[in-house]
Amino acid sequence: MKTIYLVIPCYNEEAVLPETTKRLIELMTHLQEKGTITADSRIVLVDDGSKDRTWAMIEEYYRTQPQFFEGIHLSRNQGHQNALLAGMMTVRDRCDAIISLDADLQDDVNAIVEMIEKFTEGYDIVYGVRSARKTDSAFKRMTAESFYKLMNMMGAEVVYNHADYRLMSRRALDGLSQFREVNLFLRGIVPMIGYPSTTVYYERAKRFAGESKYPLKKMLAFAMQGITSLSTKPIRMITSLGALIFVVSIAMIIYCLVRYFTGHTVAGWTSTTISVWAIGGLILFALGVIGEYIGKIYLETKQRPKYFVETYLSDRSVQHDDLTER
Ligand code: UDP
Ligand code: MG
Numbered sequence: 119m120k121t122i123y124l125v126i127p128c129y130n131e132e133a134v135l136p137e138t139t140k141r142l143i144e145l146m147t148h149l150q151e152k153g154t155i156t157a158d159s160r161i162v163l164v165d166d167g168s169k170d171r172t173w174a175m176i177e178e179y180y181r182t183q184p185q186f187f188e189g190i191h192l193s194r195n196q197g198h199q200n201a202l203l204a205g206m207m208t209v210r211d212r213c214d215a216i217i218s219l220d221a222d223l224q225d226d227v228n229a230i231v232e233m234i235e236k237f238t239e240g241y242d243i244v245y246g247v248r249s250a251r252k253t254d255s256a257f258k259r260m261t262a263e264s265f266y267k268l269m270n271m272m273g274a275e276v277v278y279n280h281a282d283y284r285l286m287s288r289r290a291l292d293g294l295s296q297f298r299e300v301n302l303f304l305r306g307i308v309p310m311i312g313y314p315s316t317t318v319y320y321e322r323a324k325r326f327a328g329e330s331k332y333p334l335k336k337m338l339a340f341a342m343q344g345i346t347s348l349s350t351k352p353i354r355m356i357t358s359l360g361a362l363i364f365v366v367s368i369a370m371i372i373y374c375l376v377r378y379f380t381g382h383t384v385a386g387w388t389s390t391t392i393s394v395w396a397i398g399g400l401i402l403f404a405l406g407v408i409g410e411y412i413g414k415i416y417l418e419t420k421q422r423p424k425y426f427v428e429t430y431l432s433d434r435s436v437q438h439d440d441l442t443e444r
Contacts, residue, residue: 121158122149122234123188123213127201128176129166131221133328135175138223139163143186145227154234159213162188163221164205167195198331199304202282210291217285219246222328225283226320233285233318242290242313246283249319261334265341269306273351274344276305277317284308289426296423301347312426350413357406364399371396 124142128135142161149155165173176189190205206216215237219225225246233244254262269276282304286294293311309315332340345352371392378388 119153119156120214120234120237121156121212123160123162123209123216124230125162125164125202125205125209125216125218126221127164127166127198127205127218128168128172128221129195129198129201129331130168130170130172131328132168132171132175134222134326135163135172135179137326138221139179139187141223141227143183145230146186149231149234154231157185160188160209161186162190162205162209164190164201165192166198166201167192198282199302202304203302206286206291207295210288210295213288215285215287216291217283219283220281222325224323224325225281226323229283229318229320236316236318237285237287240314241316242287243308243311243315244285245277245280245315245317247277247317247319248279248281248322250321254322254324258330261337265337268341269344272345273349274303274306275309275348276344277309280305280317283320287313289313293423293426297420299347299420299422301343303344303347306344306348310422313428350410350416353406353409353413356402356409360399360401360403360406362399364396364403367392367395367399 124146126138131138139161146155146159146161150157150159163176163179165176173189173191176187176191179187180189188209190208192201192204196204202218206218210216215234217230217233219227219230225248229246233246236244263279266276266278270278286308290308290311290313293313294307297307297310374383374388374391377383
């Protein structure tokens with residue numbers, strides 16, 4: 119039996135909460151009766167500075183059913199990723215694993231059963247992956263899928279079609295807590311933690327009430343945030359472009375000289391054209407080189423953890439007291 123906490127960020131979700139909590143209570147009760155999860159398991163609702171009745175409702179759930187609910191109220195709206203992180207970091211010491219999911223239940227809750235199974239088998243991280251997006255509009259589907267492609271192209275490795283529906287074991291969460299960066303892009307950071315990981319597939323449903331809090335503008339900002347907080351590949355692309363243009367400029371120099379000696383030019387054309395190409399290429403290349411160093415500084419300032427020990431085999435049982443005073 120495992121103690122599982124479900125962490126749910128909620129921003130202006132008064133329309134969906136009654137249905138969401140009803141379905142989750144059903145699921146929790148079922149899992150508790152089956153003996154899969156302990157009675158200490160909880161649903162943690164994180165209010166991300168909502169402007170509607172969300173927090174009042176969460177307080178009410180906690181007051182009437184403390185055996186199911188916990189509530190966390192953030193001081194103001196901090197965005198989905200931060201709300202999720204706040205929830206996970208607040209409760210990670212109280213459970214064996216956390217499953218994060220959205221308040222609108224677009225991610226099929228039945229996958230939770232499978233996630234817990236995988237966790238019992240020994241996986242530390244279980245990614246929920248959307249197998250189909252039949253219910254999303256063609257536009258949302260296209261933009262969302264290009265989002266994952268763009269991210270990977272730009273060197274920010276994310277699990278394809280995986281959002282923030284995932285299970286993380288306690289030690290994976292402890293690992294996550296060691297990433298001190300301010301711009302924390304969970305989808306990119308979690309795979310960096312390592313440990314045995316696997317995926318479960320589910321079908322994405324429609325939001326049954328309320329509106330999406332991720333219009334296209336926010337999604338683009340989210341992609342930018344993901345790329346710039348995970349990858350220095352854009353800088354490298356500038357370096358390559360600079361090198362490429364410089365190579366092209368050599369060809370241009372030869373061409374210009376040939377034109378010059380065969381007399382097909384007006385005065386000044388050769389020197390002007392050559393300088394435009396050669397200097398342009400050199401400037402871009404130099405910018406790229408400077409960028410490489412800035413990229414290094416950027417990675418250093420993040421002070422990311424360098425490793426996590428998964429197992430340490432040793433037949434010595436060392437007590438700290440024995441080792442002192444050598
Ligand atoms: N959310 C949040 N803070 C925000 C925006 C969204 O906590 O500033 C929560 C929201 O309540 C929901 C989840 O993030 O539980 C995902 O949002 P939504 O369903 O609107 O995104 P979509 O599924 O359309 O991508
Ligand atoms: Mg949604």
